[in-house]
Amino acid sequence: MKKIIFSLFLAIGSISAAQALEGDAAAGKTKAATCAACHGATGISAIPNYPNLAGQNSAYIIKQLTDFKAGTRSDPLMSPMAANLSEQDMADVAAYFSGIPRSGEVVAATGDAPAGAAPVAGNVEIVASTPASAIYKGDVSAGKTKAATCAACHGADGNSLVPMYPSLAGQSANYIAKQLHDFKSGDRNDPVMAGMVAALSEEDMHDLAAFFAVQAPKAGTGEGSDLGKKLYFSGDAAKGITACIACHGVNGKGMQQAGFPAIAGQSKDYLKKQLATFRDGSRANDNNGIMRNIAIKLSDADIEEVTQYMSSLK
Ligand code: HEC
Ligand code: HEC
Ligand code: HEC
Missing domain, CATH: 1.10.760.10 (Cytochrome c-like domain)
Structure with missing residues (x-):
């Protein structure tokens, strides 16, 4: 089996034997914090449209990520995620996800977050903020x-x-x-x-x-909100709301290259207006409805709390 995958890689020419990198599962776990928003903290996704990654073959994961990055496989959510990964990042996250049992149970039993739950927070951003x-x-x-x-x-x-x-x-x-x-x-x-x-x-x-x-942003001065923070970091699996952290980052700095905006340092008023207009469709300039599809599931209370939290991001 290994041989077949190996020769496939050679045929595609994306990864050569000499370049094949050793994945580090522990480093991969840290780097996978952003992936967890969609694929679950233990690689078992809570949202039906997002594939499980737990127990997937490592070589397959690397090939998919390489293809998303190269554009030979394209998906509006995944392509920008992969664009930010180096070959080493790919090897590391692949080592991490492939090492988790399909059930996700062992990880849950060791006291980590249960399947599909919030990414374990931590100050991790895959995107090295390129100037x-x-x-x-x-x-x-x-x-x-x-x-x-x-x-x-x-x-x-x-x-x-x-x-x-x-x-x-x-x-x-x-x-x-x-x-x-x-x-x-x-x-x-x-x-x-x-x-x-x-x-x-x-x-x-x-x-x-x-x-x-390239101007220096000022830190947010809002009060913060525990409920809003929960929604920002974990989304709401029951309502199918993807965690904001997946695209806007742990610290609200966004993803520069993907063009996912920074939302840290914005006023609550401005943020509320944008979510309300994405929700009612009067702001509709987001590609593939990426924000409208999320905003439509937010209640007034959700918007109130999450913008309260976002306005406090430093
Ligand atoms: C915003 C949601 C989202 C985030 C965050 C995200 N993904 Fe994905 N991922 C998806 C979706 C949706 C698909 C399915 C794409 C398709 O239908 O082709 C996918 C597919 C994949 C696949 C292919 C799985 C298969 O069975 O073919 C891999 C591998 C993958 N993602 C890895 C990652 C990694 C690693 C990260 C973190 C660096 C990540 N994803 C972050 C939404 C996301
Ligand atoms: C899958 C990626 C993704 C996720 C998840 C996501 N966003 Fe966004 N968001 C975007 C993109 C892309 C834009 C910019 C759209 C455009 O105008 O091109 C955006 C724009 C915004 C804006 C407007 C920013 C501005 O400066 O006008 C706000 C506010 C916002 N998002 C809030 C949220 C909240 C709250 C959540 C979680 C409930 C969330 N987003 C989840 C991708 C995402
Ligand atoms: C008279 C006031 C005013 C001036 C002058 C002005 N803007 Fe704006 N700008 C606004 C308002 C109001 C919004 C928010 C619109 C909304 O609510 O959707 C905005 C939004 C923006 C946004 C979107 C920000 C985001 O987070 O999505 C950009 C980018 C922007 N302006 C750039 C500029 C640039 C560049 C100039 C100068 C060439 C400029 N603006 C001049 C009032 C102004």
Whole structure:
């Protein structure tokens, strides 16, 4: 069996024998914290659309992750997850998941979180925050000049002082550029921003995105909420709500390259408005309905608590 898989790899040419990396299951467990939001803390998923990974063959897991990253297998949820993994990360998470029994029982019995439960928190982010300037081709100093018109609302350094205006400092450049695009095309609707972007060229958008992405964000000052924290970290399996941590990160810093926005440092008012508009569909610029599908399952109370928590993220 090993031989067959091995020769398949050679045929595909994605991994050569010389490069095959030893996976470290313990390192993999730490790195799998973000995966747990969808695939369960013990690799047994609580949500029917998400596959179980516990007990899966390690070589198969590595091949799938390699394919998601290369784009030969594509999925709106998994592709950005895999994009952030190095070959070593893949080997490590594969070693971790393949070593868990299919039932997930042994892990539960050792006192870890039960199958499908919250990822064990911990300060883990798979994404090594790549400096935005390295990801994006925008020109930071040109962006600074162009940002003069934005300062009145978003702050000179991208830290807004007015709750209804979002902060842009430290935001994913890819996300900022996409939003500017969407405001201009009308895919995202806001009368104020529509006026601001009307005259912007593609190059302006990239420069502005680069400038704001490298500004230092201010920490959130909200009060926090235990209920909101639970929803943020664990989602709600009964209601089919994916944990926010999967895409917005443990500390709310988002995923730069995937264009999953940072939500730390935003005001509660702004966050509430965005969730309400994703829920009623008046904000519909999220690819594949990635946020609308989540927001539609949130109650008013869920939105209240989760935004209270998000506004406290540092
Ligand atoms: C936001 C939800 C989500 C997160 C987070 C997530 N995945 Fe996935 N994963 C999915 C979905 C959905 C699929 C099924 C894709 C499809 O239908 O092709 C999948 C499929 C996979 C597969 C292929 C399984 C198979 O049987 O073919 C692997 C391997 C995998 N994920 C590993 C990971 C790893 C490792 C992480 C963490 C770095 C992760 N996933 C994070 C949603 C997620
Ligand atoms: C008069 C106030 C005002 C000015 C000036 C302004 N904006 Fe905005 N901006 C807003 C408001 C209000 C929103 C939130 C819209 C909403 O609620 O959906 C916003 C949203 C955004 C967003 C989306 C942020 C997110 O987290 O999704 C970006 C990006 C943005 N503005 C960039 C800019 C840039 C770049 C400029 C300068 C060229 C600019 N804005 C000028 C008021 C302003
Ligand atoms: C599978 C990935 C994913 C998950 C899980 C997820 N989000 Fe998002 N979220 C996104 C993406 C992508 C966007 C940006 C969409 C766009 O405009 O392009 C977004 C945008 C947002 C925004 C607007 C940010 C801004 O600056 O305007 C808020 C607020 C938000 N999400 C809250 C949540 C909450 C609360 C949860 C958990 C209940 C959650 N998200 C779970 C992917 C995700």
